[in-house]
């Protein structure tokens with residue numbers, strides 16, 4: 001049985017939640033490998049809408065083991081809240097497993113996220129202000145606190161003695177705000193630790209065992225390729241590795257264990273937060289896409305910036321993730337335009353470039369080179385078979401595949417689970 005990864009090919013919010021949910025129905029284990037509650041997955045099941053930030057979408061299927069890997073950062077209050085709200089809706093969360101090595105978001109991480117953004121002034125990254133950057137910074141600087149640390153009162157107390165000195169010095173001397181006391185943090189976090197204790201496991205053993213026993217394992221990516229701290233539009237990125245390269249380190253498996261990688265892309269492009277966006281639109285076309293596609297952040301509610309499909313970006317994602325196939329989302333959202341556009345290359349300083357430039361100043365100066373294609377009528381995507389899509393929509397998808405160099409494996413034509421056309425079954 002293969003293992004399948006689902007990653008974002010653009011700036012996040014591509015609709016990975018729906019595809020992971022779909023593939024989770026065939027999976028025995030669903031594992032997240034990076035990011036934290038900055039992610040937001042919306043899954044529609046029947047009349048219910050589930051908004052998940054931390055727990056893998058596989059939780060909606062009874063009997064699925066859902067792993068929060070060591071590469072994920074965990075805000076325990078958010079995790080517990082999510083577990084409780086799922087339980088209230090009758091969802092069994094007993095299959096949840098959390099890596100003891102995952103780092104924990106502390107109150108000073110959230111505060112520092114806000115203070116650092118304020119200090120950046122006009123150069124704001126537009127973070128979710130949930131403490132993601134500061135917790136990963138501490139992890140790399142070896143000032144972090146892991147789940148296993150908070151489970152052990154003495155270890156927790158020792159870690160806080162070591163770390164709070166540094167954190168409070170920065171908060172007080174750099175930002176002129178009050179710091180935190182050890183007692184205050186322990187009083188809040190020790191009860192969290194008790195709530196999650198039974199779910200903590202060695203997730204590297206768990207995932208490797210499942211793979212060795214031939215189980216279907218799904219790796220659930222959060223954010224997207226262009227938000228990757230190494231491969232994204234730095235510094236307008238998140239602080240982890242959403243690309244397929246992050247899976248091995250974020251779960252404790254070898255890269256040889258990843259069989260297929262599905263890249264999720266919208267039939268257009270969106271972005272939240274700051275930073276260059278070559279195909280960004282304004283005016284009525286942008287508003288139509290935003291309203292039809294309900295392009296507002298799941299985590300922050302911010303309106304998303306919208307633009308035409310950028311094949312330069314997705315071709316880049318095909319390369320850095322080694323994509324086996326694409327899942328194209330929101331084909332229905334684009335229905336109703338007489339003409340649609342695809343960006344095939346960028347024009348920069350009088351030259352046409354086809355490869356995504358990693359230099360932000362170059363990217364900011366890039367003009368999209370567009371190809372115009374026929375649109376397809378509103379309502380025409382409500383079909384059960386790919387062959388029944390209008391010819392123009394099929395031609396659009398074929399052109400995406402040709403320009404990006406990856407086959408289209410899945411097409412989404414609506415929000416519901418059943419509004420999905422599968423051209424190539426990933427778990428086969």
Ligand code: IMP
Pocket residue numbers: 011012013038039040125126127128129130131132133222223227236237238239272273274
């Ligand atoms: P952070 O992850 O909160 O540090 O935010 C860094 C950047 O990543 C900001 O531009 C955020 O808007 C963006 N970002 C983080 N998570 C997501 C996501 O799940 N979808 C889209 N953008 C995200």
